Amino acid sequence: GENVEQHPSTLSVQEGDSAVIKCTYSDSASNYFPWYKQELGKRPQLIIDIRSNVGEKKDQRIAVTLNKTAKHFSLHITETQPEDSAVYFCAASPPGTYKYIFGTGTRLKVLA
Amino acid sequence: NAGVTQTPKFRVLKTGQSMTLLCAQDMNHEYMYWYRQDPGMGLRLIHYSVGEGTTAKGEVPDGYNVSRLKKQNFLLGLESAAPSQTSVYFCASSYQGTQYFGPGTRLLVL
Numbered sequence: 374g375e376n377v378e379q380h381p382s383t384l385s386v387q388e389g390d391s392a393v394i395k396c397t398y399s400d401s402a403s404n405y406f407p408w409y410k411q412e413l414g415k416r417p418q419l420i421i422d423i424r425s426n427v428g429e430k431k432d433q434r435i436a437v438t439l440n441k442t443a444k445h446f447s448l449h450i451t452e453t454q455p456e457d458s459a460v461y462f463c464a465a466s467p468p469g470t471y472k473y474i475f476g477t478g479t480r481l482k483v484l485a
Numbered sequence: 486n487a488g489v490t491q492t493p494k495f496r497v498l499k500t501g502q503s504m505t506l507l508c509a510q511d512m513n514h515e516y517m518y519w520y521r522q523d524p525g526m527g528l529r530l531i532h533y534s535v536g537e538g539t540t541a542k543g544e545v546p547d548g549y550n551v552s553r554l555k556k557q558n559f560l561l562g563l564e565s566a567a568p569s570q571t572s573v574y575f576c577a578s579s580y581q582g583t584q585y586f587g588p589g590t591r592l593l594v595l
């Protein structure tokens with residue numbers, strides 16, 4: 374079945390540095406790739422997404438890149454701040470399935 | 486506009502007991518989902534619905550049943566709870582690909 378692998382499982386960076394989280398998906402037909410941020414005890418919230426007809430998307434300090442040939446996509450956070458500390462989940466959605474397959478999450482710690 | 490709400494927030498069950506988790510959304514979304522979240526395993530899809538009166542199985546449907554009698558509500562039932570069903574349960578609805586999650590229900594099965 375469909376599978377999404379996410380790495381690393383934990384990531385510690387110094388405040389102001391960049392953080393990169395990578396995901397690989399198995400279903401080449403997947404065409405929608407959202408990223409969610411989940412703070413401790415809270416619900417996941419969408420922070421950025423990308424569709425398969427686009428290679429990169431940016432929103433202020435956050436960017437997502439997609440490599441369809443290699444079937445992987447990455448989240449880039451620049452100038453990290455302590456409030457970026459959270460668990461980040463990637464997901465992939467094959468067309469016509471209405472389903473989202475989630476990665477296992479990355480716990481990001483931004484050290485002040 | 487409350488978005489997606491879940492009832493209850495927290496529940497303790499004994500093995501073999503039954504319960505129903507309620508998810509409600511006021512955004513008129515067609516698609517609704519139930520996930521469970523366990524440490525180190527991300528969000529796993531239990532069941533989902535693409536419209537009123539329809540339901541479908543996700544990755545981990547065993548031990549759960551669902552119903553979508555009204556568009557705004559999606560119910561998750563546990564007929565005979567087991568300790569393996571201890572988890573945090575999230576409901577979500579979606580529109581044009583974007584999922585909106587509820588606040589979660591923490592369930593402990595003893």
